[in-house]
Amino acid sequence: MKTYARDENTWRRYQPFLSDKLRLTDNNLPTESRWAFRDLSIHIDHYENPNKRTVIVCHGGGSYGRFLAPLVRFLADAGYNVVLPDLPGYGLSEAPSSRIRYPLWVETVAELAKQEKAATGLPVVLLGMSMGGMLTVHAASAAPLGTVAAIVTTTLMDPRDPDVRAAASGSSATPLRLLSLLSWVRLPVRRLASVHAMSSIAEVNKLSEYDPMGGGNSVPIGFFLSWMQYTPPLEFEKFDRCPILLAHPAADRWTPTALSKRSLDRFTVPTRLVELPKCEHLPIEEPGVSLFQSTTLEFLEAFPNQATP
Numbered sequence: 001m002k003t004y005a006r007d008e009n010t011w012r013r014y015q016p017f018l019s020d021k022l023r024l025t026d027n028n029l030p031t032e033s034r035w036a037f038r039d040l041s042i043h044i045d046h047y048e049n050p051n052k053r054t055v056i057v058c059h060g061g062g063s064y065g066r067f068l069a070p071l072v073r074f075l076a077d078a079g080y081n082v083v084l085p086d087l088p089g090y091g092l093s094e095a096p097s098s099r100i101r102y103p104l105w106v107e108t109v110a111e112l113a114k115q116e117k118a119a120t121g122l123p124v125v126l127l128g129m130s131m132g133g134m135l136t137v138h139a140a141s142a143a144p145l146g147t148v149a150a151i152v153t154t155t156l157m158d159p160r161d162p163d164v165r166a167a168a169s170g171s172s173a174t175p176l177r178l179l180s181l182l183s184w185v186r187l188p189v190r191r192l193a194s195v196h197a198m199s200s201i202a203e204v205n206k207l208s209e210y211d212p213m214g215g216g217n218s219v220p221i222g223f224f225l226s227w228m229q230y231t232p233p234l235e236f237e238k239f240d241r242c243p244i245l246l247a248h249p250a251a252d253r254w255t256p257t258a259l260s261k262r263s264l265d266r267f268t269v270p271t272r273l274v275e276l277p278k279c280e281h282l283p284i285e286e287p288g289v290s291l292f293q294s295t296t297l298e299f300l301e302a303f304p305n306q307a308t309p
Helices: 011-019 065-077 104-118 132-141 162-169 177-183 202-210 221-230 257-264 288-300
Strands: 030-038 038-047 056-060 082-086 123-129 146-154 186-188 219-220 244-249 270-277
Touching: 011 065, 011 202, 030 082, 030 104, 038 065, 038 104, 038 202, 038 257, 056 132, 056 270, 065 082, 065 104, 065 288, 104 123, 104 132, 123 132, 132 146, 132 177, 162 257, 219 221, 244 288, 257 270, 270 288
Parallel strands: 056 082, 056 123, 123 146, 146 244, 244 270
Antiparallel strands: 030 038, 038 082, 186 219
8 A cells, every 4th residue: 555654755845835833744644544435445644533523625636635634734633533535536546547537526525424424423524625625515415414514615616617617727718529539638737727826835836736646647638527517416506515614715826716706605505705814725824824724613613523422
């Protein structure tokens, strides 16, 4: 089994550019395991707090679980059971190229949520960043009612919106018909998405562009095509699963707040929007990152954190 501790250390190269409150060290690393989902081998980073509410962290199209661990470690410190899967096609998870499609991401997170709820006796929290934001909504919609207690997300990009597709790729959207002819072709994520706008830190952006687990990873064009063409199980107006906190980076050059707000305004469940000052797409800048942490904890305090007998 390949691990981040032994086989892949690109994630370590980000740490010098992060603040002390975020930085991963040998003393605060998650444990690593494998989850056999159907015929796939899903790598999972895990901050274990048995019998506590689980937060499942969903990465986007330019990152992976370990990449986001610095941003969510505060939840483990606050007593939450934090699970960070590498979704199919990313990180150290293993999946055939033909299977790497967005609906599989939805199914993976929905099933993981069901299993975590069964293990703890509590509905889970889904936390998503970038493309992982809308993924949390789609997975909550696909899971049985009562599986997900709350959603926290940094973006809510509806891939059916042409403006979202253009922003995500950094150019005018490529015609879907052309993409469908090339669905089997694999390209580095940096060729398909604006990974260069990940943060305000140039070194982090360059690392992200060439990270073999994330932005430098080659994925089938068909994955992004299936994301753009995905029809959610529930339209936003009919989404009845849980409340949503949108903690959006205020200085996001990749996917501006206005695009996420278009989606948020359509929900009828309780929602809250907080903008994170000076944060770009990956919220690592102060004071926004501290606001992200405090707002998220405040939001989650509304939900009891002890397992039922």
